[in-house]
Amino acid sequence: MADHPRQLTDGFGRSFPYLRLSLTEACNFRCSYCLPDGYQADGRPRFLQVEEIARLVRAFAALGMSKIRLTGGEPSLRKDLDEIIATVAAVPGIRKVAITTNGTLLPRRLPGWHRAGLTALNVSMDSLQRERFKTITGHDRLPEIEQGLALAQALGLPAIKLNAVLLRGLNDDELPQWMDYLRDRPFSVRFIELMRTGDNEAYFQRHHLRADVVIEQLLAAGWHERPRAADAGPAREYSHPDHRGTVGIIAPYSRDFCKGCNRLRVTAKGDLRLCLFGEFGVPLRPLLQSDDDHDALLARITTQLGLKAAGHGLHQGQTGLTPHLASIGG
Numbered sequence: 001m002a003d004h005p006r007q008l009t010d011g012f013g014r015s016f017p018y019l020r021l022s023l024t025e026a027c028n029f030r031c032s033y034c035l036p037d038g039y040q041a042d043g044r045p046r047f048l049q050v051e052e053i054a055r056l057v058r059a060f061a062a063l064g065m066s067k068i069r070l071t072g073g074e075p076s077l078r079k080d081l082d083e084i085i086a087t088v089a090a091v092p093g094i095r096k097v098a099i100t101t102n103g104t105l106l107p108r109r110l111p112g113w114h115r116a117g118l119t120a121l122n123v124s125m126d127s128l129q130r131e132r133f134k135t136i137t138g139h140d141r142l143p144e145i146e147q148g149l150a151l152a153q154a155l156g157l158p159a160i161k162l163n164a165v166l167l168r169g170l171n172d173d174e175l176p177q178w179m180d181y182l183r184d185r186p187f188s189v190r191f192i193e194l195m196r197t198g199d200n201e202a203y204f205q206r207h208h209l210r211a212d213v214v215i216e217q218l219l220a221a222g223w224h225e226r227p228r229a230a231d232a233g234p235a236r237e238y239s240h241p242d243h244r245g246t247v248g249i250i251a252p253y254s255r256d257f258c259k260g261c262n263r264l265r266v267t268a269k270g271d272l273r274l275c276l277f278g279e280f281g282v283p284l285r286p287l288l289q290s291d292d293d294h295d296a297l298l299a300r301i302t303t304q305l306g307l308k309a310a311g312h313g314l315h316q317g318q319t320g321l322t323p324h325l326a327s328i329g330g
Contacts (some may be wrong), residue, residue, distance in 0.1 A: 018263040027074040030138030045270040052288040059297045061093035069098040082112045083217045089117025099273040106148020120159035161188045168209040182245030190248040211251035
């Protein structure tokens with residue numbers, strides 16, 4: 001095989017040690033900000049299979065990528081998820097295998113994922129209040145999620161994060177409760193600023209809340225920003241000496257948000273997306289059918305990275321190809 005650079009970089013000097021790989025577009029929740037009417041299958045070709053995923057991850061690892069996050073839709077709906085995790089974890093050079101899930105299947109399936117090689121867990125948890133959680137997600141499943149988080153702690157997972165989308169008028173008064181929650185729990189809670197997508201304009205106008213509001217409250221309560229790790233996600237992390245847990249803020253509308261971009265995305269059907277809100281996808285699946293196409297796959301990835309833009313167009317209302325976050329994994 002030909003020699004290749006050990007790290008993916010773009011024309012703006014950004015490096016990419018981190019891949020978000022969607023395993024499915026399907027989801028069993030009906031979150032008001034994403035799939036309020038539930039997932040509707042479109043009958044198109046099936047999602048990437050284990051052999052294709054293995055070839056894809058081997059290619060990215062050969063280019064220096066070391067962290068893979070498995071996303072959806074809801075990745076736990078894949079019955080072969082244990083095999084997928086084991087396959088990804090076995091690729092030389094991959095040091096971290098994470099998953100983002102709504103958490104409802106954690107009590108049943110987390111031990112298997114952990115044995116397969118999972119090293120980090122992100123769980124969507126948009127409210128600490130059971131009725132609010134049900135209102136936002138369409139499902140009364142908070143007790144199972146809390147049970148799953150306790151199991152994750154018992155298993156000793158080194159990284160446990162919770163994701164909460166900031167929603168004006170729905171959950172924007174819960175920061176004091178979250179701070180109390182984090183006093184004795186070693187979790188990182190990520191508050192994610194609601195993003196405009198192709199089909200949520202009215203909802204966005206009604207419920208968008210700037211992340212600056214939460215940052216101001218954190219600073220006033222004595223929290224301090226932490227240095228950012230090289231392979232970290234997009235969150236700005238805050239800690240407090242009296243709390244075991246931390247708070248992360250993901251603010252895509254903030255100035256210079258894209259300057260620290262360090263991740264690429266591949267959809268469940270094998271398209272490389274250089275940006276969550278990009279205008280095009282690059283089909284990789286034709287090159288995932290045979291090991292003989294490894295070098296061609298590397299060439300396609302590195303060539304396309306040269307086309308990555310400096311930033312997204314969200315400020316101009318440009319949401320790109322993304323109709324909703326379940327379609328690409330956020």
